[in-house]
Amino acid sequence: KLSHCVLLVSRYAMLDDARALAESIGRADGFRATLILSGEVVNAVINFGVDSSVKCRVDVDPPIPFIGRLVGIGFFRSCVVLLKICLKRYFLRKQFSAERPDVLIVFEDRFIDPEAIWLAEFSRRQIPAVLVRYASSSAESDAWSRRGRSSHSLDRGILSGFVS
Numbered sequence: 001k002l003s004h005c006v007l008l009v010s011r012y013a014m015l016d017d018a019r020a021l022a023e024s025i026g027r028a029d030g031f032r033a034t035l036i037l038s039g040e041v042v043n044a045v046i047n048f049g050v051d052s053s054v055k056c057r058v059d060v061d062p063p064i065p066f067i068g069r070l071v072g073i074g075f076f077r078s079c080v081v082l083l084k085i086c087l088k089r090y091f092l093r094k095q096f097s098a099e100r101p102d103v104l105i106v107f108e109d110r111f112i113d114p115e116a117i118w119l120a121e122f123s124r125r126q127i128p129a130v131l132v133r134y135a136s137s138s139a140e141s142d143a144w145s146r147r148g149r150s151s152h153s154l155d156r157g158i159l160s161g162f163v164s
Contacts, residue, residue, distance in 0.1 A: 002030055002031060002032045002053070003030055003031050003032070003102045003103070004031075004032050004033075004034065004099065004100060004101045004102050004103075005022075005025050005031060005032070005033045005034070005101070005102065005103050005104075005105065006033075006034050006036060006099065006101040006103070006104050006105070007021060007022050007025075007033060007034070007035045007036065007104075007105045007107070008036045008038060008059070008104065008105070008106045008107065008114065008115065008118055009035065009036070009037060009038070009041060009107040009108070010037075010038040010039025010040060010041060010107070010108060010114060010115065011039060011040060011041065011107070011108050011134065012040060012041055012044075013108075013134055014107035014108055014132070014134050015041050015044060017107065017132070018035060018105075018107045018132075019035065019046060021105065022034075022035040022048070022054045022056075023048065023052075023054055025054070026048070026052055026053040026054035027053075031053070032053040032054070032055075033053065033054045033055070034054070034055045034056070034057065034099065034101070035048075035054065035055070035056045035057075036057060036058070036059050037056065037057070037058050037059065038058070038059035038114045039114065042058050042059070042060075059114055060091075061084070061088070081112075081113075084113065085112070085113065085117060088113065088114065088117050089117055089120075089121060092117065092118065092121050093121065096121070096125065101122075101127060102127065103127065103128050103129070103130070104118060104119070104122045104127060104128070104129040104130070105129070105130045105132060106118060106119060106129060106130070106131050106132065107132045107134070108132075108133070108134050119131075
């Protein structure tokens with residue numbers, strides 16, 4: 001039986017690393033890999049060859065009709081996000097029965113959709129997962145990246161009168 005490793009990548013910054021690792025896993029005896037493209041990399045074109053034990057596929061967002069008009073409205077936005085998470089979990093469970101993965105490697109772990117959904121489902125099934133972090137945030141890096149931006153400043157904007 002071939003061990004099946006699933007690699008999930010959703011950011012261009014990690015795509016080359018994910019591809020290289022998938023190819024290395026695919027070359028090892030007794031292993032096969034599936035590289036799942038999601039988020040901003042869904043349109044990336046990756047070809048591993050016909051005879052390769054590495055496959056590439058796209059994680060498609062579940063379609064939700066009539067949602068376009070409601071997404072910008074506060075309460076409805078929360079409902080839409082919850083509905084998308086539930087639908088994605090449903091489609092992910094269907095994929096599990098076909099794919100039968102043995103391990104998950106997630107590149108980048110800061111986002112709920114799709115990374116946290118995949119991690120939760122793998123955890124529920126007690127399948128090991130590995131996180132490959134691209135960058136770690138700290139209070140200093142957050143403060144530096146927001147410096148000079150009025151939307152993150154307490155002394156400017158509509159609430160500035162309340163800050164002493």
